[in-house]
Amino acid sequence: MALLRVTSPHAHGAQDTTQVMQSVLLATLPGVAVMTWFFGPGTLVNILFGSMVAVAMETVALALRRRPILRTLDDHSAVVTASLLCISLPPYSPWWLIVIGMGSAIWLAKHFYGGLGYNPFNPAMVGYVVLLISFPVQMTSWAPPRGTGAELPSFLEALRACFAPQTYDAVTMATALDVVKQNSGLTLEALWRESPQLGRWAGAGWEWVSLAFLAGGLWMLKKRLFTWHAPVGMLLSITLLSALFYDEGSSASKGSPLFHLLGGATLFGAFFIITDPVSSAVSNRGRLVYGALIGALVYIIRVAGNYPDAVAFAVLIMNFAAPFIDHYTQPRTYGHRVRPPT
Amino acid sequence: MRRIHDFHGGIHPAEHKSDSMAQPIQPAGVPDVLVLPTGQHIGNSALPTVAPGQRVLGGEEIAEADGALSVPCHAPTSGTVLAVEDRPVPHPSGLSALCIVLQPDGRDEWAEPRPFANPMNADPLLLTQHIQQAGIAGMGGAGFPTAVKLSPRPGKPIQTLIINGTECEPYITADDSLMRERAAAVISGSLILAHVLGNPTVLLGIEDNKPEAIAALKDAATGSGVEIVVFPTKYPSGGEKQLIEILLGAQVPSGALPADIGVVCQNVGTAAAVHHAVVNGRPLVSRITTVTGEAVSRPGNYEVLLGTPIRHLLALAGYDASVNQRLVMGGPMMGFTVSDPDCPIIKTSNCLLLPTEAELPTPPPPQACIRCGLCAEACPASLLPQQLFWYSRGRDHERLEAHNLFDCIECGACAYVCPSHIPLVQYYRASKAEIIAQRQDAERAEHARQRFEARQERIERQAREKAERREARKRAAEAKATAATGDDKDSDPIQAAIERAQARKAALADAGSKD
Ligand code: SF4
Ligand code: SF4
Numbered sequence: 001m002a003l004l005r006v007t008s009p010h011a012h013g014a015q016d017t018t019q020v021m022q023s024v025l026l027a028t029l030p031g032v033a034v035m036t037w038f039f040g041p042g043t044l045v046n047i048l049f050g051s052m053v054a055v056a057m058e059t060v061a062l063a064l065r066r067r068p069i070l071r072t073l074d075d076h077s078a079v080v081t082a083s084l085l086c087i088s089l090p091p092y093s094p095w096w097l098i099v100i101g102m103g104s105a106i107w108l109a110k111h112f113y114g115g116l117g118y119n120p121f122n123p124a125m126v127g128y129v130v131l132l133i134s135f136p137v138q139m140t141s142w143a144p145p146r147g148t149g150a151e152l153p154s155f156l157e158a159l160r161a162c163f164a165p166q167t168y169d170a171v172t173m174a175t176a177l178d179v180v181k182q183n184s185g186l187t188l189e190a191l192w193r194e195s196p197q198l199g200r201w202a203g204a205g206w207e208w209v210s211l212a213f214l215a216g217g218l219w220m221l222k223k224r225l226f227t228w229h230a231p232v233g234m235l236l237s238i239t240l241l242s243a244l245f246y247d248e249g250s251s252a253s254k255g256s257p258l259f260h261l262l263g264g265a266t267l268f269g270a271f272f273i274i275t276d277p278v279s280s281a282v283s284n285r286g287r288l289v290y291g292a293l294i295g296a297l298v299y300i301i302r303v304a305g306n307y308p309d310a311v312a313f314a315v316l317i318m319n320f321a322a323p324f325i326d327h328y329t330q331p332r333t334y335g336h337r338v339r340p341p342t
Numbered sequence: 343m344r345r346i347h348d349f350h351g352g353i354h355p356a357e358h359k360s361d362s363m364a365q366p367i368q369p370a371g372v373p374d375v376l377v378l379p380t381g382q383h384i385g386n387s388a389l390p391t392v393a394p395g396q397r398v399l400g401g402e403e404i405a406e407a408d409g410a411l412s413v414p415c416h417a418p419t420s421g422t423v424l425a426v427e428d429r430p431v432p433h434p435s436g437l438s439a440l441c442i443v444l445q446p447d448g449r450d451e452w453a454e455p456r457p458f459a460n461p462m463n464a465d466p467l468l469l470t471q472h473i474q475q476a477g478i479a480g481m482g483g484a485g486f487p488t489a490v491k492l493s494p495r496p497g498k499p500i501q502t503l504i505i506n507g508t509e510c511e512p513y514i515t516a517d518d519s520l521m522r523e524r525a526a527a528v529i530s531g532s533l534i535l536a537h538v539l540g541n542p543t544v545l546l547g548i549e550d551n552k553p554e555a556i557a558a559l560k561d562a563a564t565g566s567g568v569e570i571v572v573f574p575t576k577y578p579s580g581g582e583k584q585l586i587e588i589l590l591g592a593q594v595p596s597g598a599l600p601a602d603i604g605v606v607c608q609n610v611g612t613a614a615a616v617h618h619a620v621v622n623g624r625p626l627v628s629r630i631t632t633v634t635g636e637a638v639s640r641p642g643n644y645e646v647l648l649g650t651p652i653r654h655l656l657a658l659a660g661y662d663a664s665v666n667q668r669l670v671m672g673g674p675m676m677g678f679t680v681s682d683p684d685c686p687i688i689k690t691s692n693c694l695l696l697p698t699e700a701e702l703p704t705p706p707p708p709q710a711c712i713r714c715g716l717c718a719e720a721c722p723a724s725l726l727p728q729q730l731f732w733y734s735r736g737r738d739h740e741r742l743e744a745h746n747l748f749d750c751i752e753c754g755a756c757a758y759v760c761p762s763h764i765p766l767v768q769y770y771r772a773s774k775a776e777i778i779a780q781r782q783d784a785e786r787a788e789h790a791r792q793r794f795e796a797r798q799e800r801i802e803r804q805a806r807e808k809a810e811r812r813e814a815r816k817r818a819a820e821a822k823a824t825a826a827t828g829d830d831k832d833s834d835p836i837q838a839a840i841e842r843a844q845a846r847k848a849a850l851a852d853a854g855s856k857d
Contacts (some may be wrong), residue, residue, distance in 0.1 A: 006679055008675060116709075116710040333723060333749050334749060335723075
């Protein structure tokens with residue numbers, strides 16, 4: 001065998017970007033499974049179709065940009081983006097919604113900026129926000145969860161909802177966040193009694209979905225796929241803010257800390273979205289700040305903004321701010337008394 | 343118990359150390375030919391003092407030190423000088439350099455050893471000289487001439503001597519076996535070094551993965567004043583700066599030397615070499631080298647004569663070329679590949695690593711940096727390797743320097759953890775080289791500019807002086823003319839000039855006719 005001439009180091013650790021991405025996909029499974037249990041197979045169809053669209057779009061982008069196609073597809077990042085976006089979409093979304101979302105995520109947010117690693121904004125969240133602004137009706141029509149009376153669609157019906165949306169009669173219901181946001185007259189206790197979509201602590205079904213995503217997130221944390229800083233920062237600031245403004249459940253109440261932690265996309269966002277390394281702050285301290293600010297924004301937009309949930313907006317705003325956070329949180333280099341200037 | 347400090351980052355790669363520790367140190371014997379590079383250390387290469395055909399004795403000096411930042415070379419055994427010529431040497435560049443080629447005669451006749459009598463009462467300067475003359479340069483891998491680190495620096499007393507027994511790189515066990523088997527020599531050498539430095543505190547730092555060596559050292563150090571400090575295993579705790587932080591909790595300021603904070607570090611191998619040179623009067627002609635990796639069937643530690651071709655060691659260790667994919671000199675983290683097995687073992691060669699493809703796979707093509715930050719978490723210098731990579735690719739030298747590229751110790755921890763398999767250290771090396779070349783260019787340009795300006799200034803000065811002289815002459819002539827006529831107003835300068843010119847012409851004609 002001819003002797004290699006390579007530079008040190010010669011040894012390499014176990015982690016590998018492809019495996020990291022595969023692990024992220026694996027970690028979404030509990031959450032997706034629980035979603036499917038509560039809302040039927042809509043999310044599954046979203047993910048399957050969305051992934052195919054994403055891979056096709058990634059291939060086209062790579063071909064146009066004259067990048068190695070197979071080797072780059074192998075990093076699985078397109079499928080990860082597709083899954084994260086499709087989990088965020090309402091189940092039983094029509095095909096065109098998914099296609100437009102993927103185009104925004106893969107082409108606009110990722111390849112226009114130079115591909116994986118160069119994208120300043122989280123692609124899945126760009127896709128989500130584009131859709132939310134352009135198609136607010138479709139984006140806020142959530143299927144009712146199991147246990148609220150309505151029957152869950154079958155897999156065939158889910159396919160029909162996706163590919164022949166005009167033939168599908170969607171049953172939708174306001175989400176828990178909407179209900180609490182729009183509430184004006186009832187105390188939280190009364191509201192809870194009246195609204196089937198409110199569960200034990202947060203949205204019916206949703207709270208379990210959130211817990212399943214938490215489990216997947218903790219598993220990734222244990223595998224050291226990311227550090228704890230950003231999720232802990234986000235969850236802490238949401239908890240603190242919601243505790244500060246919680247008034248034990250009057251009609252003006254914005255919901256308890258538990259409601260905000262388990263409701264909406266908080267936990268999914270904390271472990272699957274803001275941990276996207278590419279678009280977040282770089283250093284550990286920076287990520288703590290980044291997470292905390294996202295948490296604060298999520299809470300503020302939820303209680304004061306026009307949209308019921310706010311993870312996507314908060315993430316995009318902080319993506320924008322990440323370079324500034326980096327600037328102020330650079331580590332002190334060995335042997336230097338001050339932090340290096342940027 | 344001394345308080346142990348931690349340093350930022352670091353990694354825990356698989357150690358693979360037991361592979362080469364099954365047997366005690368074995369002599370590698372005398373090869374057919376010894377190739378001794380004149381530059382086995384950092385600094386000026388030694389100057390050969392022998393000619394082809396000349397017979398030399400073991401321990402005889404064959405190349406002398408060229409100045410203070412240099413050490414001599416000695417013949418490892420008796421034999422005949424075959425050639426003094428360029429040969430491939432073990433260096434990352436893969437280049438050739440001047441070597442003295444020696445054919446051993448098998449008799450191993452030695453020059454008279456020159457032990458240093460009563461070293462612990464001797465003048466430190468004389469001891470330092472003796473250590474330089476014995477050809478000792480740092481044996482941990484850097485090869486910095488030991489005597490230079492021992493030379494006193496005015497106003498900078500040394501408070502701590504750190505003997506580095508860390509050996510934190512995977513696979514390498516040369517120092518481990520030395521400490522196990524020759525602990526007394528290590529301690530004796532440490533004490534001599536301490537004496538030279540004015541008796542500072544002596545700390546011998548060692549990772550906790552070497553229990554036998556720790557026991558042997560503690561035994562040998564009893565009552566000597568050398569403190570054996572054990573700390574948790576983590577790569578790269580053996581880096582000089584990291585070790586200082588572990589033992590003292592202090593950092594060496596960027597761009598400064600350990601001596602600036604009163605610390606000198608020496609490797610355990612260097613300490614043992616000092617002991618041999620001072621107590622036994624033997625110059626440095628051999629070292630312990632680990633030969634390991636799955637491509638050799640008899641991994642172990644060998645006592646190798648300097649100049650022994652790698653090929654000789656490979657044969658001893660049962661090397662199977664068909665499964666070997668790269669020949670690494672040094673460890674898997676910081677070693678470099680050597681493509682020519684005729685390269686010799688030199689003073690800094692602590693390990694030969696011969697991995698199979700399965701053991702250290704060929705790196706896959708790098709993927710995109712996903713800014714995961716694992717590299718920054720692993721970096722012992724608290725740098726941001728991903729940013730350095732970014733700027734390195736963009737050739738943004740200003741940002742690279744602002745992000746302290748030159749504080750990177752090239753330990754490879756960042757590249758080790760990088761999930762995208764980016765050869766980060768390669769980028770840093772290239773950028774450092776570029777920046778250094780640019781600085782030199784700038785310096786040269788600055789020199790040229792200064793030379794140009796000096797010349798310009800000279801020309802101007804000459805012109806000025808000439809003008810002044812002319813002016814002075816003119817004034818003198820006028821004064822004379824005035825004096826002659828006695829009246830300024832009546833004098834006619836044109837007339838006067840014509841007269842002067844005529845007079846000069848006449849004088850010239852006069853002078854010409856005389857020749
Ligand atoms: S470890 Fe590699 S992929 Fe991760 S941030 Fe550093 S350079 Fe980028
Ligand atoms: S090689 Fe340089 S940048 Fe990489 S971990 Fe080591 S010191 Fe840090």
